[in-house]
Amino acid sequence: MPSPRDVDLRVDLAGILLPNPVMTASGCAAAGRELDAFFDVADLGAVVTKSIMLDPRAGRPTPRMAETPSGMLNSIGLQGPGIDSFLGQELPWLARRRARAVVSIAGSTLGEYAELARRVGSSPGVSAVEVNISCPNVANRGMVFACDPYQAAKVIAVVRRDVPRGVPVFAKLSPDVTDLVGVAEAVVAAGASGLSMINTTLGLAIDPGTLRPVLGGVTGGLSGPAIRPLALRCVWQVHQAMPDVPIIGIGGIKTGFDALAFLVAGASTVQVGTVIFHDPGAPMRIVAELRDELSRRAFTSAAQVVGLAHTPATDSLAATDLEGLRTP
């Protein structure tokens, strides 16, 4: 059995080389600075920054969160400082720390996405761009871009046009659609280098006292371990349909085994989101645990297990020593 130290965690994600497959999820790590108290952010696969919009944005009224079984609802409303402040202060900090930055952008019109792509695309220190398309489209009666394959593809096309070739563009998909593979195919055809999945799924909580919705924004995005099976299913289905498209698996990842499960379902890398709120040290803990999970199953690299679950069990790279390994 290879010792955990010998496991090669390096991954190639749509042409960018990462030291390990564990990233932070957008909106759950700000721009990395606050997490620096808990671990060195440069040790992460990458930091995915909070989705940034063109202008400063105050977000939704409070309460903005409700705890739910093994998860939470949030309705932050993309509060942020706007692109100027982000490029002037937050991105340079990540570059100084030598952390890999994946910049998440969000807009409410195609024009805003294009402008953001130009600004981010011409900035140094951007490893990749992640496009948050779970935003209402002002020009289409507020329908969320991610829920319409045609609109989703248009966003990706305008972003791709303005981001330099060497910088991959990831489309972040919403699970709240009937034909996920259809949306995935549309954004890949429009030029997405890969897919980040999943964003939160819409939920609601009722306050037992007032018998009214808890959240100021009424509905909110559900995240955390509660959505992990849903996220795994999404990754599985899309990898099945498009095995060559790089996928970033996201949704309720809490342990190294959870990360491994996403890799074998077809993800090349993973993002850790809500669990950071529970355990700020989680991303680097998960890196160490993933190393152990691979090593005890006699794997020598993370890259070799990507999509493994899609091959019949008898043909799989069988673990040599299954002692102590049980279905979690």
Added chain:
Amino acid sequence: MTASAGPLQQRAEVLSRKQIGAYHILTLVAPGVAERCRPGHFAALAVGGPESGMLLRRAFSIYRVRESGTYGGTLDVVFDVHGPGTAWLATRGPHDIVDVVAPLGRPFALPADQVPCVLVGGGYGSAPLFTLADRLRERGCTVHMVLGASTEQRLFGALEARRSAHSSVVTTEDGSVGVRGRVTDVLSEVVGRSGAAVVYACGPMAMLAAVAGVAEAHGAWSQCAVEEAMACGIGVCMTCVLPVVGDDGRTRMVRSCVEGPVFRGDRVRWSDVGTVPADALGAARGGP
């Protein structure tokens, strides 16, 4: 704040849990944390154990710390059983492990001069005021305390207040002890009589709003520790915001976990808490 002065995450052993009136005092062994704590800092405790379905940490003001001793540094919090998370904490006992992140937030600002100060606590909100009183007295400030609660059971630290402060007044809404009424009923008199330059407060939002008003009416500064629902407690999620006016006169939705929980009372737009005021930075666009 430098990295070495920032928060630590520790699996802390419970040294003891005691019940006092309606509250529990939980003492955790957290070496390294104690030295970093200032009055007004808070701690975020994971609840429910390693397999817990309760994902979010619970925030508690730090009541007191001991930098060293037989057990290394310790940290005390005072809590009320409110829901399942605090109910779980109320079943912890010696040798149990509680995962703690502390110290968090911005502490109370201390005056540069030796001035009279009034400290106001509502319910368990008095918890962070005793170490504050110690610090202020060390600096030569005169300290007056006003503690209030609905009942005597829910009053915390009335005896300690008599030791920590030059004067103390207690109020209960049912009149079971002290003056019948609310802290704000007696506050104006205490602030006036003491000639306070700073009023410090911790307690429910409505109390803080009233305290800030009384302080302003007397020309005193106020330092209010707010309690907003927090998902992360460390500044990464934007859950815990409230409208605060900056030095430039602009209102921003500010994170209470890192830019607070202590704010200047005259800067918080108390009547707009829970909303995004139309003139707040970035509010004009509305949207998702």
